[in-house]
Amino acid sequence: MDVIVLGAGYAGVTLTRQLERSLPESVQLTVIDQSPNHLVQHEVHRAIRRPSIAEAIQVPLEDLFDRAAVRLGTVSDVDTTDRVVSFADGSTIEYDYAAICLGSETAYYGLEGVEEHSIGLKSLEEADRIRGEALDLIERGTAGTIVVGGAGLSGIQVAGELAALVDEEGASDRINIVMLEMQDSVAPSFPANFQTAVHDELIECGIDVRTETAVERAGPNVIETDGGDLPYDLFVWTGGIGGPDALSGERPIVRNDLRLDRSTFVLGDAAKAVDTDGEPVPASASAAIREAGTVAENITALVEHDLEGAGGFEPRMEPYRFSVPGWIVSVGTGAVAQVGPTVLTGAPAKAMKASVGAGYLSSVRAIKQAAELVEEEIRA
Ligand SMILES: Cc1cc2nc3c(=O)[nH]c(=O)nc-3n(C[C@H](O)[C@H](O)[C@H](O)COP(=O)(O)OP(=O)(O)OC[C@H]3O[C@@H](n4cnc5c(N)ncnc54)[C@H](O)[C@@H]3O)c2cc1C
Known part of the structure; x- marks a missing residue:
């Protein structure tokens, strides 16, 4: 019997490690990713200001698992009817049970010019591009504007890093950081006291926070919003997420058992999950890790039932x-x-942030990276 886990992010790594312990020995367990490293994505914004953190937030997949086979490849399609996964190189793999944990892509909602003129932030490569362009702007020695579109978890943290970088480079008197959010608050789907504290912290960093301001289109030098035009020098877009390319950009809605059909589960950012109380689950590392526990139990129960x-x-x-x-x-x-x-x-709060990241890395056995992360966070 074949159980496969597609994607080795938070959901995929946590799920695979739990299945290694719970599945009967006779079951072949395979985890598939396009990258040889697990990326601790919720820390990737730190690399804008501290590129050295890259070491601490990448863990080779081969270090993470005991019995699961690791297969490297880019998934291009999942046929849930015939239970076949296709790869970009033309190869395929069949499964009895699969968990789709392929994360999300940056969404642009068809806003004209936004994808072309902005940089997203989901990878270390993008963090490096943002850093390079911010430093070029600072070195120009003139006044400038950096715009961050979207005030969710990633936008808040990106804007914070950029403000701190500008400050460290002694340019805060001439480089403005503007944050645009179409809803009426930063961190829109989070509790009100959290929103207020985050807003105050952003203001404290000198960030110009503009809520109820929707981006409508972007050109090479100007962002058009429903509140008027905004000239800019660097535009970072963290305004939303869409499904992975392998699911044609969709985030399928899954039931509270996180199943798409009898044999295929979808979890983490890749799914729009509604929990057992009917609450929409926020796309987050915290949710992805916890969903993995439920899916591990469910796949194990189904496998044991089939084997009996x-x-x-x-x-x-x-x-x-x-x-x-x-x-x-x-x-x-x-x-x-x-x-x-x-x-x-x-x-x-800083100590908690460091300990949560390090605690996660320790939980997946990446002790060296956990220690490095604490060091980097203390320096931050
Ligand atoms: C800057 C930033 C800050 C954030 N801060 C927080 C935070 O403070 N707290 C929080 O809870 N969340 C935070 N998040 C959100 C969090 O990182 C995501 O919700 C989380 O990564 C989702 O986990 P996942 O396992 O679903 O997907 P991912 O972690 O994205 O993993 C998906 C995996 O699938 C692989 N993959 C994708 N497509 C393919 C393919 N076609 N073929 C093969 N492999 C593929 C990828 O290589 C990756 O390893 C932040 C995100 C960002 C970008």
């Missing part, structure tokens, strides 16, 4: 309920943490 060969009713699927202890973001050299009803900023 007794037929009869399918095992009961475990429903997923979204619940996280809170949220933490860095905002440049500061941080904001929300734990239950309490919001923390300053040193306690």
